[in-house]
Amino acid sequence: MIVAICYTIDNSIAFFLPFDFSRQGIVIVPGIGLMAWTLINNIIEDDRRYLFATLVGLYYAVIYANSLFIYVLLYCLYAFFGRAYMKLSRFTLFEAMVVIGLTIFVQEIVIYWLMWITNVTAMSIVTFALYRLLPTFLFNVVLSIPLFYLHKKLGFEGKKNAY
Protein backbone atom coordinates (compact mmCIF):
# COMPACT_ATOMS: atom_id res chain seq x y z
CA MET A 1 0.00 0.00 0.00
CA ILE A 2 2.80 2.40 0.97
CA VAL A 3 4.71 1.58 -2.19
CA ALA A 4 1.53 2.00 -4.29
CA ILE A 5 0.99 5.47 -2.80
CA CYS A 6 4.63 6.29 -3.55
CA TYR A 7 4.14 5.19 -7.18
CA THR A 8 1.14 7.49 -7.43
CA ILE A 9 3.34 10.34 -6.19
CA ASP A 10 6.02 9.31 -8.71
CA ASN A 11 3.53 9.33 -11.55
CA SER A 12 2.17 12.73 -10.53
CA ILE A 13 5.69 14.19 -10.30
CA ALA A 14 6.52 12.70 -13.70
CA PHE A 15 3.33 14.21 -15.15
CA PHE A 16 4.16 17.71 -13.99
CA LEU A 17 7.93 17.61 -14.54
CA PRO A 18 8.93 18.95 -17.95
CA PHE A 19 9.57 15.96 -20.18
CA ASP A 20 10.91 16.17 -23.71
CA PHE A 21 9.88 13.11 -25.73
CA SER A 22 12.45 14.01 -28.38
CA ARG A 23 15.09 13.39 -25.70
CA GLN A 24 17.08 16.48 -26.59
CA GLY A 25 17.13 17.70 -22.99
CA ILE A 26 17.39 16.43 -19.44
CA VAL A 27 15.19 13.48 -18.47
CA ILE A 28 14.38 12.88 -14.81
CA VAL A 29 12.68 9.69 -13.63
CA PRO A 30 11.27 10.02 -10.11
CA GLY A 31 11.83 6.89 -8.02
CA ILE A 32 10.05 7.45 -4.69
CA GLY A 33 8.32 4.05 -4.96
CA LEU A 34 11.63 2.30 -5.50
CA MET A 35 13.22 4.22 -2.62
CA ALA A 36 10.34 3.28 -0.31
CA TRP A 37 10.70 -0.36 -1.34
CA THR A 38 14.46 -0.25 -0.71
CA LEU A 39 13.87 1.12 2.79
CA ILE A 40 11.01 -1.17 3.83
CA ASN A 41 12.55 -4.25 2.22
CA ASN A 42 14.35 -4.84 5.51
CA ILE A 43 11.26 -5.25 7.67
CA ILE A 44 9.47 -7.87 5.55
CA GLU A 45 9.66 -11.44 6.83
CA ASP A 46 11.96 -13.74 4.87
CA ASP A 47 9.30 -16.08 3.47
CA ARG A 48 7.18 -13.18 2.21
CA ARG A 49 9.96 -10.95 0.93
CA TYR A 50 10.10 -12.38 -2.61
CA LEU A 51 6.31 -12.56 -2.88
CA PHE A 52 6.07 -8.85 -2.04
CA ALA A 53 8.95 -8.05 -4.40
CA THR A 54 7.16 -9.89 -7.20
CA LEU A 55 3.81 -8.23 -6.47
CA VAL A 56 5.36 -4.75 -6.28
CA GLY A 57 7.31 -5.38 -9.51
CA LEU A 58 4.18 -6.65 -11.27
CA TYR A 59 2.13 -3.69 -10.09
CA TYR A 60 4.75 -1.21 -11.31
CA ALA A 61 5.24 -3.01 -14.63
CA VAL A 62 1.53 -3.29 -15.45
CA ILE A 63 0.35 0.13 -14.29
CA TYR A 64 3.31 2.38 -15.03
CA ALA A 65 5.79 0.70 -17.34
CA ASN A 66 3.74 -0.65 -20.24
CA SER A 67 3.96 -4.26 -18.97
CA LEU A 68 7.75 -4.39 -19.08
CA PHE A 69 8.32 -7.34 -16.75
CA ILE A 70 12.03 -6.78 -16.21
CA TYR A 71 10.87 -4.79 -13.16
CA VAL A 72 9.63 -7.98 -11.48
CA LEU A 73 13.07 -9.52 -11.80
CA LEU A 74 14.74 -6.31 -10.66
CA TYR A 75 12.58 -6.10 -7.53
CA CYS A 76 13.40 -9.73 -6.72
CA LEU A 77 17.06 -8.86 -7.17
CA TYR A 78 16.74 -5.95 -4.70
CA ALA A 79 14.98 -8.31 -2.25
CA PHE A 80 17.81 -10.82 -2.62
CA PHE A 81 20.52 -8.23 -1.94
CA GLY A 82 18.48 -6.80 0.91
CA ARG A 83 18.36 -10.28 2.43
CA ALA A 84 22.00 -11.09 1.76
CA TYR A 85 23.71 -7.88 2.80
CA MET A 86 21.42 -5.71 4.86
CA LYS A 87 19.57 -8.04 7.24
CA LEU A 88 17.55 -5.88 9.66
CA SER A 89 19.97 -3.02 9.67
CA ARG A 90 18.96 0.48 10.69
CA PHE A 91 20.23 2.98 8.22
CA THR A 92 21.87 6.28 8.95
CA LEU A 93 20.97 9.04 6.50
CA PHE A 94 24.24 8.57 4.63
CA GLU A 95 23.80 4.78 4.37
CA ALA A 96 20.23 5.22 3.15
CA MET A 97 21.40 7.70 0.49
CA VAL A 98 24.13 5.31 -0.67
CA VAL A 99 21.79 2.30 -0.86
CA ILE A 100 19.04 4.27 -2.62
CA GLY A 101 21.51 5.90 -5.02
CA LEU A 102 23.03 2.53 -5.87
CA THR A 103 19.60 0.94 -6.45
CA ILE A 104 18.49 3.78 -8.75
CA PHE A 105 21.83 3.58 -10.56
CA VAL A 106 21.56 -0.20 -11.10
CA GLN A 107 17.95 0.04 -12.29
CA GLU A 108 18.70 2.80 -14.81
CA ILE A 109 21.74 0.94 -16.19
CA VAL A 110 19.88 -2.38 -16.51
CA ILE A 111 16.89 -0.78 -18.26
CA TYR A 112 19.16 1.18 -20.62
CA TRP A 113 21.05 -2.02 -21.43
CA LEU A 114 17.76 -3.84 -22.11
CA MET A 115 16.54 -1.02 -24.36
CA TRP A 116 19.87 -1.00 -26.17
CA ILE A 117 20.01 -4.74 -26.89
CA THR A 118 16.37 -4.85 -28.00
CA ASN A 119 16.98 -1.91 -30.38
CA VAL A 120 14.39 0.26 -28.67
CA THR A 121 16.98 3.01 -28.39
CA ALA A 122 20.22 3.95 -30.09
CA MET A 123 20.97 6.65 -27.54
CA SER A 124 24.71 6.94 -26.99
CA ILE A 125 26.01 6.02 -23.56
CA VAL A 126 27.39 9.54 -23.05
CA THR A 127 24.00 11.13 -23.81
CA PHE A 128 22.33 8.61 -21.51
CA ALA A 129 24.79 9.27 -18.69
CA LEU A 130 24.69 13.06 -18.98
CA TYR A 131 21.04 13.68 -19.78
CA ARG A 132 19.30 10.85 -17.95
CA LEU A 133 21.38 8.88 -15.47
CA LEU A 134 23.06 11.77 -13.67
CA PRO A 135 19.99 14.06 -13.32
CA THR A 136 17.82 11.11 -12.23
CA PHE A 137 20.44 10.01 -9.71
CA LEU A 138 20.86 13.48 -8.21
CA PHE A 139 17.12 14.22 -8.15
CA ASN A 140 16.34 10.99 -6.34
CA VAL A 141 19.22 11.22 -3.89
CA VAL A 142 17.95 14.67 -2.86
CA LEU A 143 14.38 13.32 -2.58
CA SER A 144 15.65 10.45 -0.44
CA ILE A 145 16.45 12.86 2.44
CA PRO A 146 12.84 13.80 3.33
CA LEU A 147 11.76 10.24 2.57
CA PHE A 148 14.34 8.87 5.00
CA TYR A 149 13.06 11.06 7.86
CA LEU A 150 9.45 10.22 7.00
CA HIS A 151 10.30 6.52 7.01
CA LYS A 152 11.99 6.90 10.38
CA LYS A 153 9.11 8.92 11.84
CA LEU A 154 6.51 6.38 10.71
CA GLY A 155 8.49 3.61 12.40
CA PHE A 156 9.20 1.40 9.40
CA GLU A 157 12.74 0.59 10.52
CA GLY A 158 14.21 -2.78 11.38
CA LYS A 159 14.52 -3.57 15.10
CA LYS A 160 18.22 -4.28 15.37
CA ASN A 161 21.44 -3.08 13.86
CA ALA A 162 23.21 -5.94 12.10
CA TYR A 163 26.46 -4.06 11.89
Add this chain to the structure above:
Amino acid sequence: MNNNSDKQKKRKRVILISTISMIIFSTVSLLVGRNPMRMEVMLRDSVSLVEYYLIKKPVSFVGDIFNQYYALRGVYEENAILREKLDNYTLIESQNRALSDDFDKLKELTDIDYFKTDYKVKYAYVQSRPIDGWNQEVVINVGSVGGVEVGMAVMTSQGMIGFVTATSELSATVSLLTHERMINSVPVQIHNGEEIVYGLLDHYDVNTGRYEITLLDNIGALENDALVMTSGLGGSNETQGLLIGTAADVGTKEDGITTKVLVEPSAQFNDLRYVAVVLSESDINE
Protein backbone atom coordinates in the same frame (compact mmCIF):
# COMPACT_ATOMS: atom_id res chain seq x y z
CA MET B 1 0.97 -28.21 17.65
CA ASN B 2 1.58 -30.48 14.67
CA ASN B 3 -1.52 -29.13 13.01
CA ASN B 4 -0.21 -25.56 13.33
CA SER B 5 3.17 -26.49 11.94
CA ASP B 6 1.49 -28.28 9.01
CA LYS B 7 -0.63 -25.20 8.31
CA GLN B 8 2.45 -22.99 8.40
CA LYS B 9 4.32 -25.33 6.06
CA LYS B 10 1.35 -25.36 3.69
CA ARG B 11 1.14 -21.58 3.71
CA LYS B 12 4.86 -21.28 3.01
CA ARG B 13 4.51 -23.71 0.12
CA VAL B 14 1.63 -21.69 -1.36
CA ILE B 15 3.65 -18.47 -1.09
CA LEU B 16 6.66 -20.14 -2.69
CA ILE B 17 4.65 -21.63 -5.56
CA SER B 18 2.83 -18.35 -6.31
CA THR B 19 6.08 -16.39 -6.21
CA ILE B 20 7.85 -18.82 -8.54
CA SER B 21 4.90 -18.91 -10.97
CA MET B 22 4.75 -15.11 -11.12
CA ILE B 23 8.50 -14.89 -11.72
CA ILE B 24 8.29 -17.52 -14.49
CA PHE B 25 5.33 -15.68 -16.05
CA SER B 26 7.27 -12.38 -15.95
CA THR B 27 10.41 -13.91 -17.44
CA VAL B 28 8.47 -15.58 -20.26
CA SER B 29 6.55 -12.34 -20.94
CA LEU B 30 9.79 -10.42 -21.09
CA LEU B 31 11.41 -12.89 -23.49
CA VAL B 32 8.36 -13.31 -25.73
CA GLY B 33 7.48 -9.60 -25.72
CA ARG B 34 3.71 -10.12 -25.69
CA ASN B 35 1.08 -7.38 -25.87
CA PRO B 36 -0.66 -6.38 -22.61
CA MET B 37 -3.76 -8.43 -21.83
CA ARG B 38 -7.23 -6.88 -21.57
CA MET B 39 -7.08 -7.24 -17.77
CA GLU B 40 -3.77 -5.33 -17.61
CA VAL B 41 -5.11 -2.51 -19.80
CA MET B 42 -8.25 -2.29 -17.66
CA LEU B 43 -6.19 -2.10 -14.45
CA ARG B 44 -3.86 0.52 -15.93
CA ASP B 45 -6.77 2.62 -17.19
CA SER B 46 -8.59 2.47 -13.85
CA VAL B 47 -5.55 3.53 -11.80
CA SER B 48 -4.64 6.16 -14.36
CA LEU B 49 -8.18 7.64 -14.36
CA VAL B 50 -8.35 7.74 -10.56
CA GLU B 51 -4.93 9.42 -10.37
CA TYR B 52 -5.89 11.91 -13.07
CA TYR B 53 -9.13 13.06 -11.45
CA LEU B 54 -7.91 12.93 -7.84
CA ILE B 55 -4.46 14.47 -8.22
CA LYS B 56 -3.42 15.68 -11.64
CA LYS B 57 -6.59 17.56 -12.61
CA PRO B 58 -6.96 19.52 -9.31
CA VAL B 59 -3.25 20.43 -9.34
CA SER B 60 -3.49 21.45 -13.02
CA PHE B 61 -6.56 23.56 -12.18
CA VAL B 62 -4.68 25.50 -9.50
CA GLY B 63 -1.65 25.85 -11.78
CA ASP B 64 -3.86 27.12 -14.60
CA ILE B 65 -5.31 29.85 -12.38
CA PHE B 66 -1.81 31.22 -11.77
CA ASN B 67 -0.88 30.84 -15.44
CA GLN B 68 -4.02 32.70 -16.50
CA TYR B 69 -3.21 35.53 -14.08
CA TYR B 70 0.27 35.90 -15.59
CA ALA B 71 -1.15 35.55 -19.12
CA LEU B 72 -3.52 38.47 -18.46
CA ARG B 73 -0.52 40.77 -18.24
CA GLY B 74 0.34 40.14 -21.88
CA VAL B 75 -3.23 40.53 -23.15
CA TYR B 76 -2.85 44.18 -24.20
CA GLU B 77 0.15 43.49 -26.47
CA GLU B 78 -1.46 40.33 -27.84
CA ASN B 79 -4.63 42.27 -28.61
CA ALA B 80 -2.76 44.82 -30.69
CA ILE B 81 -1.09 42.06 -32.74
CA LEU B 82 -4.34 40.14 -33.17
CA ARG B 83 -6.21 43.27 -34.33
CA GLU B 84 -3.71 43.66 -37.17
CA LYS B 85 -4.18 40.00 -38.13
CA LEU B 86 -7.97 40.33 -37.97
CA ASP B 87 -7.94 42.54 -41.08
CA ASN B 88 -6.43 39.67 -43.08
CA TYR B 89 -8.76 37.13 -41.51
CA THR B 90 -11.86 38.34 -43.38
CA LEU B 91 -9.99 38.10 -46.67
CA ILE B 92 -8.76 34.54 -45.90
CA GLU B 93 -12.22 33.48 -44.75
CA SER B 94 -13.86 34.61 -47.99
CA GLN B 95 -11.13 32.90 -50.04
CA ASN B 96 -11.62 29.74 -47.97
CA ARG B 97 -15.39 29.79 -48.56
CA ALA B 98 -14.90 30.22 -52.32
CA LEU B 99 -12.42 27.32 -52.41
CA SER B 100 -14.76 25.11 -50.36
CA ASP B 101 -17.57 25.83 -52.80
CA ASP B 102 -15.30 24.91 -55.70
CA PHE B 103 -14.35 21.68 -53.92
CA ASP B 104 -17.99 20.75 -53.38
CA LYS B 105 -18.80 21.38 -57.05
CA LEU B 106 -15.82 19.28 -58.13
CA LYS B 107 -16.91 16.47 -55.79
CA GLU B 108 -20.38 16.53 -57.38
CA LEU B 109 -18.94 16.53 -60.89
CA THR B 110 -16.52 13.69 -60.27
CA ASP B 111 -18.74 11.64 -57.94
CA ILE B 112 -16.10 11.67 -55.20
CA ASP B 113 -17.46 11.62 -51.63
CA TYR B 114 -14.40 13.04 -49.94
CA PHE B 115 -10.81 14.11 -50.51
CA LYS B 116 -7.88 12.74 -48.58
CA THR B 117 -7.28 16.23 -47.21
CA ASP B 118 -10.75 16.34 -45.59
CA TYR B 119 -10.63 15.53 -41.92
CA LYS B 120 -12.16 16.39 -38.59
CA VAL B 121 -10.47 16.30 -35.22
CA LYS B 122 -11.44 15.02 -31.81
CA TYR B 123 -9.71 16.80 -28.94
CA ALA B 124 -8.24 14.85 -26.05
CA TYR B 125 -5.90 15.38 -23.15
CA VAL B 126 -2.90 13.32 -22.17
CA GLN B 127 -3.90 11.18 -19.21
CA SER B 128 -0.57 9.55 -18.48
CA ARG B 129 2.78 8.49 -19.82
CA PRO B 130 5.08 5.65 -18.70
CA ILE B 131 7.15 6.89 -15.74
CA ASP B 132 10.36 5.32 -17.03
CA GLY B 133 10.21 7.43 -20.20
CA TRP B 134 11.67 4.82 -22.54
CA ASN B 135 8.45 4.03 -24.35
CA GLN B 136 7.54 6.88 -26.62
CA GLU B 137 3.88 6.52 -25.83
CA VAL B 138 1.18 8.52 -24.12
CA VAL B 139 -2.31 7.52 -23.05
CA ILE B 140 -5.13 9.88 -24.02
CA ASN B 141 -8.62 10.08 -22.52
CA VAL B 142 -10.62 9.17 -25.62
CA GLY B 143 -11.10 5.54 -26.61
CA SER B 144 -13.17 3.34 -28.88
CA VAL B 145 -16.40 4.71 -27.34
CA GLY B 146 -15.36 8.15 -28.64
CA GLY B 147 -14.78 6.79 -32.14
CA VAL B 148 -11.00 6.46 -31.92
CA GLU B 149 -9.50 3.54 -33.83
CA VAL B 150 -6.06 2.01 -34.19
CA GLY B 151 -4.01 3.73 -36.91
CA MET B 152 -5.58 7.21 -36.62
CA ALA B 153 -3.15 10.11 -36.73
CA VAL B 154 -2.71 12.36 -33.69
CA MET B 155 -1.58 15.95 -33.91
CA THR B 156 -1.04 19.19 -32.01
CA SER B 157 -1.45 22.68 -33.41
CA GLN B 158 2.12 22.42 -34.75
CA GLY B 159 1.75 19.19 -36.70
CA MET B 160 1.47 15.43 -36.50
CA ILE B 161 2.94 13.81 -33.40
CA GLY B 162 2.03 10.15 -33.70
CA PHE B 163 -0.68 7.60 -34.28
CA VAL B 164 -3.00 5.43 -32.22
CA THR B 165 -1.59 1.95 -31.59
CA ALA B 166 -4.11 0.54 -29.10
CA THR B 167 -7.55 1.43 -27.84
CA SER B 168 -9.71 0.46 -24.92
CA GLU B 169 -13.23 1.73 -24.25
CA LEU B 170 -12.12 4.88 -22.44
CA SER B 171 -8.54 5.47 -23.54
CA ALA B 172 -6.14 5.13 -26.42
CA THR B 173 -2.39 4.63 -26.56
CA VAL B 174 -0.57 6.98 -28.91
CA SER B 175 2.82 5.93 -30.24
CA LEU B 176 4.84 9.07 -30.91
CA LEU B 177 6.86 9.78 -34.04
CA THR B 178 9.90 10.13 -31.79
CA HIS B 179 9.89 6.34 -31.42
CA GLU B 180 13.24 5.01 -32.58
CA ARG B 181 11.71 1.80 -33.89
CA MET B 182 8.32 2.57 -35.34
CA ILE B 183 5.77 -0.21 -35.68
CA ASN B 184 4.42 1.18 -38.97
CA SER B 185 6.16 3.51 -41.39
CA VAL B 186 4.33 6.74 -42.19
CA PRO B 187 3.96 7.48 -45.94
CA VAL B 188 5.02 11.09 -46.55
CA GLN B 189 5.48 13.57 -49.36
CA ILE B 190 8.13 16.25 -49.57
CA HIS B 191 7.13 19.50 -51.28
CA ASN B 192 10.49 20.28 -52.82
CA GLY B 193 9.75 23.43 -54.82
CA GLU B 194 7.66 22.40 -57.83
CA GLU B 195 8.23 18.66 -57.44
CA ILE B 196 6.63 16.31 -54.92
CA VAL B 197 8.84 13.46 -53.71
CA TYR B 198 7.43 10.45 -51.87
CA GLY B 199 9.01 8.53 -49.03
CA LEU B 200 8.50 6.60 -45.79
CA LEU B 201 9.11 7.98 -42.32
CA ASP B 202 10.36 4.96 -40.42
CA HIS B 203 12.85 6.16 -37.89
CA TYR B 204 13.70 8.91 -35.41
CA ASP B 205 17.36 9.55 -34.72
CA VAL B 206 17.69 10.41 -31.04
CA ASN B 207 21.28 11.59 -31.47
CA THR B 208 20.41 14.26 -34.08
CA GLY B 209 16.83 14.89 -32.98
CA ARG B 210 15.51 14.46 -36.54
CA TYR B 211 13.21 12.07 -38.39
CA GLU B 212 14.78 9.90 -41.06
CA ILE B 213 12.81 9.41 -44.27
CA THR B 214 13.63 6.71 -46.80
CA LEU B 215 12.94 8.13 -50.25
CA LEU B 216 10.98 6.15 -52.83
CA ASP B 217 11.84 8.63 -55.64
CA ASN B 218 15.00 10.36 -56.70
CA ILE B 219 15.52 13.88 -55.51
CA GLY B 220 17.59 16.64 -57.11
CA ALA B 221 18.76 19.50 -54.95
CA LEU B 222 16.87 19.87 -51.72
CA GLU B 223 15.25 23.26 -51.31
CA ASN B 224 15.54 25.12 -48.04
CA ASP B 225 12.75 24.31 -45.60
CA ALA B 226 10.88 21.99 -47.96
CA LEU B 227 7.68 20.97 -46.17
CA VAL B 228 7.13 17.31 -45.28
CA MET B 229 3.53 16.12 -44.92
CA THR B 230 1.60 12.87 -44.78
CA SER B 231 0.75 11.58 -48.24
CA GLY B 232 -2.21 9.44 -47.21
CA LEU B 233 -1.01 6.75 -49.60
CA GLY B 234 -0.96 3.38 -47.90
CA GLY B 235 -0.74 2.59 -44.21
CA SER B 236 -3.61 2.97 -41.80
CA ASN B 237 -3.53 6.76 -41.85
CA GLU B 238 -5.42 7.93 -44.92
CA THR B 239 -5.26 11.65 -44.24
CA GLN B 240 -3.14 13.74 -46.56
CA GLY B 241 -1.47 17.02 -45.72
CA LEU B 242 -0.71 16.69 -42.00
CA LEU B 243 2.48 18.64 -41.39
CA ILE B 244 5.39 16.56 -40.08
CA GLY B 245 8.34 18.92 -40.40
CA THR B 246 10.81 20.61 -42.69
CA ALA B 247 13.49 18.80 -44.67
CA ALA B 248 16.92 19.70 -43.34
CA ASP B 249 19.44 17.46 -45.08
CA VAL B 250 19.76 14.73 -47.66
CA GLY B 251 22.16 11.78 -47.54
CA THR B 252 22.67 8.09 -48.23
CA LYS B 253 21.67 5.27 -45.88
CA GLU B 254 24.09 2.68 -44.49
CA ASP B 255 23.43 0.34 -47.45
CA GLY B 256 25.01 2.94 -49.76
CA ILE B 257 22.11 2.83 -52.24
CA THR B 258 18.98 4.25 -50.62
CA THR B 259 18.60 8.00 -50.26
CA LYS B 260 17.42 9.41 -46.94
CA VAL B 261 16.18 12.84 -45.95
CA LEU B 262 16.57 14.18 -42.44
CA VAL B 263 13.58 16.15 -41.23
CA GLU B 264 13.34 18.72 -38.47
CA PRO B 265 10.09 17.95 -36.53
CA SER B 266 7.50 20.72 -36.66
CA ALA B 267 5.82 19.69 -33.40
CA GLN B 268 7.31 20.37 -29.99
CA PHE B 269 7.43 17.24 -27.87
CA ASN B 270 8.30 18.88 -24.57
CA ASP B 271 4.81 19.85 -23.44
CA LEU B 272 2.23 17.38 -24.62
CA ARG B 273 -0.95 18.07 -22.65
CA TYR B 274 -3.68 18.50 -25.25
CA VAL B 275 -3.79 16.68 -28.57
CA ALA B 276 -6.24 16.09 -31.40
CA VAL B 277 -7.08 12.75 -32.98
CA VAL B 278 -7.55 13.06 -36.74
CA LEU B 279 -10.72 11.43 -38.04
CA SER B 280 -10.55 11.20 -41.81
CA GLU B 281 -13.78 11.53 -43.80
CA SER B 282 -13.65 7.81 -44.58
CA ASP B 283 -13.62 7.05 -40.82
CA ILE B 284 -16.58 9.37 -40.27
CA ASN B 285 -18.54 7.89 -43.21
CA GLU B 286 -18.03 4.37 -41.84
